[in-house]
Amino acid sequence: MEIEILTKTSNHLVIKIKGEDHTLGNLLMKEALRHPKVAYASYRVPHPLREEIEFVITVQEGADIGEVLREIVDKIRRELSEFKDAVEASIK
Numbered sequence: 001m002e003i004e005i006l007t008k009t010s011n012h013l014v015i016k017i018k019g020e021d022h023t024l025g026n027l028l029m030k031e032a033l034r035h036p037k038v039a040y041a042s043y044r045v046p047h048p049l050r051e052e053i054e055f056v057i058t059v060q061e062g063a064d065i066g067e068v069l070r071e072i073v074d075k076i077r078r079e080l081s082e083f084k085d086a087v088e089a090s091i092k
Contacts, residue, residue: 011039011059013069018052021045025053031072037063038072 007014017024025043032041040058059068 006054008065011061011063011065012057013065014054014056016052016054020053021051022053025055027076028055028072031076032057035068035072037068 001020002018004016004018005013006016022045025045029041029043032038037060038057039060041056043053043055045053057065057069059065
Protein backbone atom coordinates (compact mmCIF):
# COMPACT_ATOMS: atom_id res chain seq x y z
CA MET A 1 0.00 0.00 0.00
CA GLU A 2 1.29 3.40 -0.97
CA ILE A 3 -0.32 6.69 0.11
CA GLU A 4 0.04 10.02 -1.67
CA ILE A 5 -1.47 13.29 -0.45
CA LEU A 6 -3.16 15.01 -3.38
CA THR A 7 -4.74 17.96 -1.53
CA LYS A 8 -4.44 19.13 2.07
CA THR A 9 -5.86 22.16 3.81
CA SER A 10 -6.71 22.74 7.46
CA ASN A 11 -10.04 20.93 7.13
CA HIS A 12 -9.92 19.05 3.80
CA LEU A 13 -7.79 16.12 2.66
CA VAL A 14 -7.62 14.06 -0.52
CA ILE A 15 -5.31 11.04 -0.51
CA LYS A 16 -4.54 8.48 -3.18
CA ILE A 17 -4.15 4.95 -1.86
CA LYS A 18 -2.43 2.63 -4.29
CA GLY A 19 -3.04 -1.11 -4.16
CA GLU A 20 -6.56 -0.77 -2.76
CA ASP A 21 -10.10 -0.88 -4.11
CA HIS A 22 -13.73 -0.49 -3.04
CA THR A 23 -13.21 -2.67 0.04
CA LEU A 24 -10.99 -0.18 1.86
CA GLY A 25 -12.62 2.87 0.28
CA ASN A 26 -16.10 1.92 1.44
CA LEU A 27 -14.88 0.99 4.92
CA LEU A 28 -13.04 4.31 5.37
CA MET A 29 -15.91 6.37 3.99
CA LYS A 30 -18.61 4.75 6.10
CA GLU A 31 -16.60 5.00 9.31
CA ALA A 32 -15.66 8.60 8.54
CA LEU A 33 -19.30 9.53 8.04
CA ARG A 34 -20.06 8.20 11.53
CA HIS A 35 -17.51 10.53 13.13
CA PRO A 36 -19.16 13.60 14.68
CA LYS A 37 -16.50 16.02 13.38
CA VAL A 38 -16.67 14.87 9.75
CA ALA A 39 -18.63 17.14 7.43
CA TYR A 40 -18.05 15.11 4.25
CA ALA A 41 -16.37 11.86 3.24
CA SER A 42 -16.26 9.92 -0.01
CA TYR A 43 -13.98 7.87 -2.19
CA ARG A 44 -13.68 7.13 -5.86
CA VAL A 45 -11.86 4.74 -8.14
CA PRO A 46 -10.25 7.01 -10.76
CA HIS A 47 -9.82 4.22 -13.29
CA PRO A 48 -11.23 0.68 -13.15
CA LEU A 49 -8.03 -0.93 -14.45
CA ARG A 50 -5.77 0.62 -11.80
CA GLU A 51 -5.74 -0.62 -8.23
CA GLU A 52 -6.08 2.70 -6.46
CA ILE A 53 -8.66 4.84 -4.74
CA GLU A 54 -8.91 8.50 -3.84
CA PHE A 55 -10.30 9.13 -0.37
CA VAL A 56 -11.77 12.57 0.38
CA ILE A 57 -12.54 13.87 3.85
CA THR A 58 -13.64 17.29 5.10
CA VAL A 59 -13.90 18.02 8.81
CA GLN A 60 -15.72 20.78 10.65
CA GLU A 61 -13.92 24.08 11.15
CA GLY A 62 -11.61 23.92 14.15
CA ALA A 63 -11.20 20.14 14.06
CA ASP A 64 -7.74 18.70 13.47
CA ILE A 65 -8.00 16.63 10.29
CA GLY A 66 -5.02 14.43 11.21
CA GLU A 67 -6.46 13.64 14.62
CA VAL A 68 -9.89 12.85 13.16
CA LEU A 69 -8.36 10.52 10.55
CA ARG A 70 -6.32 8.74 13.23
CA GLU A 71 -9.48 8.27 15.32
CA ILE A 72 -11.29 6.79 12.32
CA VAL A 73 -8.46 4.38 11.52
CA ASP A 74 -8.08 3.39 15.18
CA LYS A 75 -11.82 2.62 15.43
CA ILE A 76 -11.63 0.43 12.31
CA ARG A 77 -8.59 -1.34 13.74
CA ARG A 78 -10.37 -2.03 17.06
CA GLU A 79 -13.50 -3.32 15.36
CA LEU A 80 -11.50 -5.64 13.09
CA SER A 81 -9.53 -6.92 16.08
CA GLU A 82 -12.78 -7.65 17.95
CA PHE A 83 -14.15 -9.41 14.88
CA LYS A 84 -10.97 -11.49 14.56
CA ASP A 85 -11.19 -12.49 18.24
CA ALA A 86 -14.86 -13.46 17.86
CA VAL A 87 -14.11 -15.58 14.77
CA GLU A 88 -11.18 -17.31 16.45
CA ALA A 89 -13.28 -18.05 19.55
CA SER A 90 -16.11 -19.48 17.48
CA ILE A 91 -13.96 -21.87 15.45
CA LYS A 92 -12.02 -23.40 18.35
